[in-house]
Amino acid sequence: MTPLATVNSEYIKLTSTRSPYWCVAIVVVLSIGISTLIGAVLASTPDTGLGISDYLLGLNQFGVVVLMIMAVLGATSEYRFGTIRATFIATPRRARVLIAKAVVFGGLAVVLSAVLAVISLGAVKALAGSSSKFSFGDADALRQLWGTPIWALLCVIVGLGVGALVRHTAGAVVIILVWMLVAESILAVLPKVGSAIGPFLPFRNGSRFLSSTASSPDYHWNSYVSLGYFALFAVLVFVAAIVVVERRDA
Template sequence: MITAMNAERIKLTSTRSPYWCVGIVALLAIGVAVLTGATVSGPLAPTPLESAWTALVGLNSFGVLVLMIMAVLAVTSEYRFGTIRTTFQAIPRRSTVLLAKAAVFGVLAFVVTLVLAVVGVVLAKAFSGSSGGIELGDSGVLRQIWGTPVIAALYVLIGLGVGAIVRHTAGAIVIVLIWNLAVESILSILPKVGEHIAPFLPFANGSRFLNGSLDDTGYHWNAYGSLIYFAVFAVVVFVAGILVTDRRDA
C-alpha cells in the first residue's frame, strides 16, 4: 500500500492538472471571501454559521467540485493514455491502486481546503469588520472550517468512483457536474414528490451539513446525520468503482 501511495504521489506531482485544479480552488476560495467581506454592508447572514458559509461559498460550493473533477482525472487520464495497464501490472491488486489514489488525493483535498477555509474566514472577517457577522469562536463557524475539508475528501471519493466506473473523462465529468448542479435541484422541486425526495439526495445532504442548523426539521436527521448519509453514499460509489474495476479488463 505504501508503494502504491508513493506511486500516486509521484503521478500527482508530475502532472499539471492537479496544480491547475488547486490553483483554481484557491482563487475561488480567496476571491469570493474577499469580495463578500469587502462588499458587505451588514451581516452576511442571520447567524455566524451562515455568515461563514456565505464567505466560503467559493470553496464549499464550487471549489469542492473542482477537486471532484481532479479526482475524476486521476482515474480517467490513466485510461486515456494507457498508463493504467502499467499500473495494474506493477500492482496487480486493483483495489490497492484505487485505495492509494483515495488516500493521496483525499489528503490533498483535505489539507488544501482546511487551509483555504481558515484563510477565507479570516479574510472575510478582516474585510467586513464587525459587520460581517463572523465570530471565529462560534461552533457553527468552526464547523465550516473542519467540515468543508471533510466534505471535500468525500467529493474526491465520489470522483474516483465515478471515474473508475465510466473511464471516460468527459462522460464522468458531465455525470458528476450535472448530478450535483442540475439533477438534484430538479428532483427537489418536483410537484408533490419533491419535498419527500429532497431529504434523500446525497449532495443536498452534504451541503446541508455545512449550511443547515442542527435542529432543522425538514430532514429525517440532524446536520450530522446528513454528513453520515453523504459519507455512506460516497463510500458506496467508491466501492462500486473498485468492484467494476476488478471485473473489467484494463
C-alpha cells in the same frame, strides 16, 4: 508493490502532471477571491443577511466541484493514455491502486480545503470586522473549519469512484456536474414528489451539514446524520468502483 509504494507512485503521478496544479490554482482563486469580495461587501453593507457558510461559498460549493473534477482526472487519465495496464501489472491488487489514489487525492483535498477555509474566513474577518458577526471560536465557525475538509474529502472519493466506473473523462465530469448541480436541484422541487425525494438526495445531505439553514424541517434527521448519509453514499460509490475495476479488463 507495497501499499506505501503504491501511494508514493500515485503521489508522483499527481505531482508530475499539470492538471492538478491548474485545479489547485483555480480552487485557491475561487475560495479567496469570493470570500474577499464578500468581505468587501460586508464592510460597506453590514446587513446582507449572509451566514458564515456563505463566506465559504467559493470553497465549499465551487472549489469542491473543481476538486471532484481533479479526482475524476486522476482516475480517467490513466485509461485515456493507456498507462493503467502498467499500473495494474506493477500492482495486481487493483483495489490497492484505487485506495492509494483516494489517499493521495483525498489528502490533498483535506489539507488544501482546511488551509483555504482558515484563509477565506480570515479574509472576511479582516475586511468586514464586526460586520462579519462571527469569531473563530464560535461553534458555527469551528463547524465550517473542520466540516469543509470532510465535505471535500467525501466529494473527491465520489469523483474517483465515478471516474473509475465510467473511465472516460468527459462522461464522468458530465455525470458529476449534472447530478450535483442540476438533477438534485430539479428532483427536490418536483411537484408532489419533490418534498419526499429531497431529503434523500446525497449531495443535498452533504452540503446541508455546512449550510446556514441546516435546521430545515424537510429532513428526517439532523445535519450530522446528513453528513453520515453522504459519507455512506461516497463509500458505496467507491466500493462499487473497486468491484467493477477488479472484474473487468484494463
